[in-house]
Amino acid sequence: MEILTTILIVIGLILFIIIVLFGLGVWLSWEFGNWLFNLGNQSVNQLVNLGKKLVNQPANLGNPPVNQPLDLGNQSISSPDPSFGLFVIYILIGLAIVQIGRLILQIGLFIFLPVKLARNLIEVQGMLFSQIPLIGKRRRGLAAQALIQNGSPEAVGLLADAITKLDNELNQPIILETLEKLSEQDCIDAVCQVWETTRHEDLTALLIKRDWVADSPANVRVLSALKVGKLEVVTEGGREAAQMLLEAFNDADQDVVQRAKQCVCNLKNPDGIDYLCEQWFERRDAELEQVIVQRNYFAKEPINVRIFSALKTGNRQEIANDEADAISLLLKASKDTDSQIATEAIALLGELKNQQAIDAFCQEWVITRAERLTAALQQGKYVADNPTEVRLLTALKTGQRQIITNDEDTKMIVLLLKACDDADSQIVQEANALLGELKNQQAIDVLCQEWEKTR
Incomplete structure (x- = not known):
């Protein structure tokens, strides 16, 4: 469509130039012919006057003969010259033809755009950002109006994208006003996704004004909730929400960063807490360590994260009833480089309550006879069943x-x-x-x- 439109405009411009040149040629031809006519008329008058003098005819003060040109000496009466007006008329005709062509093209766009929109939104997106001379702005306006009437999430997404790219357009306030009236969650999600990608100030103001939070995807949901201050949406989220919170620590928007750190300290969903503890266990990040210690977070699963986070936060009694598979992890924790974890692990080895765990511990003691295990064995007075x-x-x-x-x-x-x-x-x-x-x-x-x- 863009190629066809461009071709039509080029053809229109060529026709306009041809018409202008034709008018100019007619005007020049008229001027040249008029000059020749005047020159001939003057020559005839001079010959007639010369003949009168030669025959010594008295001057005829009456009316001159019908066939005799009127000699007025140096005085001349010129009739109005229509050549310039004719030239102007040709130019106006050319402009009228171009305007009629534009009007026909715009009517065609207005008629066929809804059909085109229903067939392919991507093509309409090209029209929305059209830069074709003469009619580009009009095409953008028509495309925006068609998208507004369409009202689908895809169309709304294109309109939101247009806000970020069509600065100072006359139809921009109309688009913003239309977006502000949205109530369908799918359409709100589309606007939030464009905001998350562009962080455009107009879309930011719109989100804050309307208090919008996306339902999906997860990263847009979390970021939009942080931006508008709906922190409960994030704190009650699960693993995905916790993951997005940690990623938001590196966001360019300081409001988002501060609120993300605030949310991390107020997680309510066990799955979110588990994810946070996993990240601490894998990275041993000082900032995350401070959070889990201050907020007393320890994971429910997986078991290795559960044990280490419980030891780090002083909740070793919560895992004293864990079964035999916890013993190997406790033994590993008793040699951890973190002195707090090692101390808590050694203490817990002497406080086991599950007999299967006790049996596993006793077997390890028989094999190693390690001093720290001997101390725990005697502290707990463990006797294996088998x-x-x-x-x-x-x-x-x-x-x-x-x-x-x-x-x-x-x-x-x-x-x-x-x-x-x-x-x-x-x-x-x-x-x-x-x-x-x-x-x-x-x-x-x-x-x-x-x-x-x-x-």
Whole structure:
């Protein structure tokens, strides 16, 4: 359409130039012919006067003969010269033709634009920003009016985009007035998306005046809520909202940045808190650390973030009942470079309440015999339920040998004899004492058999 319009305008201009040149040619031809006629008339008059003098005819004071040119000497009476007026008329005719062409083109645009709009909004967008000479401004106005009448979210988005690009246009106030009356959420979302991309001052003022917050996408929803001050929309959001809040920390708009930091400190959705704790756990960012400590945030999941955030915020009792898969993470946390996390982890290892977690911890202690684990084992007085060897060693180490005096597992005697040679003197002492305190007859029989073999 743009190409066709341009071609029509070029053709119109060529026709106009041809008409002007034609008028100029007619005018010059008229002037040249008139000059020749006057020259001939003067020559004839001179010849007639010369003839009179030669024949010495007296001057005829009466009316001159009909066929004799009137000699007025140096006086001349000139008739009005119509050539210049004719030239002006030709020019006016040319201008009229051009104006008629423009009018026909504009009528065509007005008639076919709604059909074109329904077929392809993108083409109308090209008309909305048309820079074609003579009719470009009119085309922009017609396109804007058609988009206003259309009223779809796509059309509204194009109108909002036009606000950012058509400065000082006569139809700009009309577009703003139209946008201000919007009530459909889809159309509001379209305006907010253009604002988020351009941050144009007119659209910013419109959002604030109408208190608009987009429903989607998530980043536009969060940014528009921050800009108009509807912080509850963000604080009640989930993971996406929390993610957008952290990204807003780097926004160019300081109002958005300050409100984003304010929202981070007032999160109410557990999913949003989980995301914030995840980001702290992965990045160990000082600013995020300050937030989770001050606001006492700790994650519900995943388990690694849950444990580390609970330890960092002093909520270790919240994870004391966690199952066996927490033990490896607690052991890792006990060696963390953050002294607060390490201290809390070591303390929690002595406060476990879940038996599966206790069994996992006891197995780790049997393997490593680490001093910090030994301290936690004795603090919690843990005795494993299984396997048998771990149960025996933990009971001996914590001074609770009476717990297994009635055990019916005959394998216990073999393990008990092995414990008598353990590197830990406390275990050796407790094992020897337990051999003399057995109460289960089957265990006693096994002990006697072993004595018989080794005596």
